[in-house]
Amino acid sequence: MSFRNHDRQYDLVVFGATGYTGALTAEHITAHLPSNLKWAVAGRSETKLQNVIAECKKLNPNRLQPEIEICNLNGAELNALAKKTFILITVVGPYSQYGEHAFRACAENGTHYFDATGEVPWVAKMLAKYEDAAKASGAMMFPQMGLESAVPDLITWSLVEIIREKLSAKTGDVTLSIHKMSATPSGGTLATVFNLFDQFSLGEIGSAFRPYALSPVPNPRKVPSRDTLVTKLLGVRTIPELGTLTTSVAGTTDTSVVQRSWGLHASLPSRQQKSYGPNFSFVEFYRARSWFHGILVHFSLALLGIVMVTPLRGIARKFVSQPGEGPDKETASKEEMEQRGIAIPDVEPRPDQIAASRAWYKGSMYYLTGILLSEAALTVLEDDVDLPGGVFTASCLGQRYIDRLDGAGFKMETKLIPS
Template identity: 45%
Template sequence: MSSHTPKEYDLVVLGATGYTGKYVAEYVTSHLPTTLKWAVAGRSETKLSSLVDELRTLNPDRMAPGIEVANLSPDDLDNLVRKTYILINTVGPYHLYSSPVVEACAQNGTHYLDVTGEAPWVLDMIQKHHSTAQSSSAIIIPEIGIESAPSDLLTWSLATLIRQKCGTGITSTNATVYEMNSRPSGGTLATILTTFDSYSPRQVASANSGRWASSPVPPPPPPSKSSSSYVSSLARIFRRIIGVRTLPHLGLVIPSPGAGPNVNIVQRSWGLQDRGAYYGPRFSYHEYASVRNRLVGWLVHTAIMLGALSLVFPPVRWLAKKLVFAPGQGVSREDAARDRMEFWAVATADEGEGGRAGRSGSPGRRLRGFGSRGGCIT
């Protein structure tokens, strides 16, 4: 832990009365050890008290969580984070409200988790608070929700598996969202629609470009490319426009709309794991979404591109805000219970790095992971 001084709580859920925060609080109540000392935090004591009453019915054996009333002022946040070892923050859009939360945790040595997918904001937080968090021993982990935990955990699992089986790192790693049945909450939609209010299109594009901006060490050298003909260059341009391609073992795919923040997090994990040595010095990661056929792939890809482009214009964002879930709202519990996401990935062992794969002189091994379990074939 970051401090030897005993804390009042092991865990605090900030924003616990919101749509996502309530799910987090319910999960803690139903699944984590009953000896856990924890609290729910937010601005309204009345709402927090009602939430605690609901939580008591889920697990009568668990001691009720504490109630911490806190605004997003520096004094309130400092007082809150000093009471706990770990803070789970569900107050979004994060770029509007949660910068002082990260700052307070970094300064006070409190470990921090959130469920954002706001790549420009995450880069801001890294640049502003990484050194402070290092000094205070605070562990700051953004994006532990649908963005970007599946991508990050799956890549780490494959790298670990290949280290164990082949004694080497990995090079190209391709992942695809093979199946997804999920609808975003109002908070997620508000985040998407307000990002362009706080960041320019150039900043958003740069943060989601996958150019190793979040890595703490310089990126691996780009793979050498053989001289390409005019025809092959045209083929690459055509593929970018159409969006559909075929990958070995993964089938037909298009660029994933969530790839930007996910790639950034995976690349940062690469740099944090022994300065890139664990994943390997020639590592790369790419993320896609599976499609049934080329026509569907082209239609979906085109719709995503046009939709993303339209958000640059303020009138479009204003109209969209009127038509979608408001912050704090989301799909019903019945619909949420049917949410499903399945990731597939293929990683190639780096036979040039050394270890068994390199010494054998055999072709690099490809291992395929299913979900986050990291099962494989060789």
């Protein structure tokens, strides 16, 4: 398939290609994206970038190899880089510390943008400051396109789609379970968690995580809580189709993105026919081995929250991996992920069928983030995604994106099951 026409030097640039996730993203591009792709790897160290290119050449010596762009984190250099490329993938984090210049440069120069942040308060800040610029320039901006939060967003979209297509209904309650997650966090991920509480006040963090705070349109409906007093206290509940569930460490982050998707599909002219519905709700949990395990996870996360908002954060920071570090390839190759979701059609009485989805991947979770970023960029590069300028989510790329992910090893199946 041919690429969309543009007048830029590059189709795609990976900024931060010498970092842990950046190198894996470059690896996937080398191995799987079209060999005629005009692309570059960008960062501060020419020597390290040369090393990335050398590794890419070993993987696929017959393809067009990337150019090198030396670029620091300042606004002028990122502005110049954004003008050179049709798409920029940035994997330089923590984004709340280093990401604004790249976001602004792309929004103002009509450069399509992808990142792997999970920092919701930073995304809220970028929306407030630069979404109008992106709309004016035509830049399509896709933050949070890594494992957190593209996967739950795509699962939710697929559940809504099958209910719309097969049952001719809107969607009510969606419940997602992080069913399996065996992965070692990189130093960059851990640094991001600590940095978030350095960069934002508790008030700013709380505001960003309010229900539908990132949605482009308000949701006047107050979503009723599904928790009983026991589940609120202990964090554990049982859902027949998903098993014993407890608090998810990524739950609030993923919910913010899914709720933004709800608002985008309700308000974008090209997506309104596929809107989720006025009574839609979403919650995410983590699959527990038992009630005891679930209670332990719930209170461990509560304790982690206390550490993060007290001086204990500074002590804990000394005991984690540093940015740039991550699991070795052999360890990472044994990682695996599975997420499941169910969705209830918004009809009365409750129908005899509900939607169920399962998504899974075996291999490095950081390589999966590289897949999610690269295949999303390829979708924008090859397809008419029918989006204006603005800030979007993974679900806005629809089925073509999911099909590309399937070809790259990320699998998802969605079907109707008896209620």
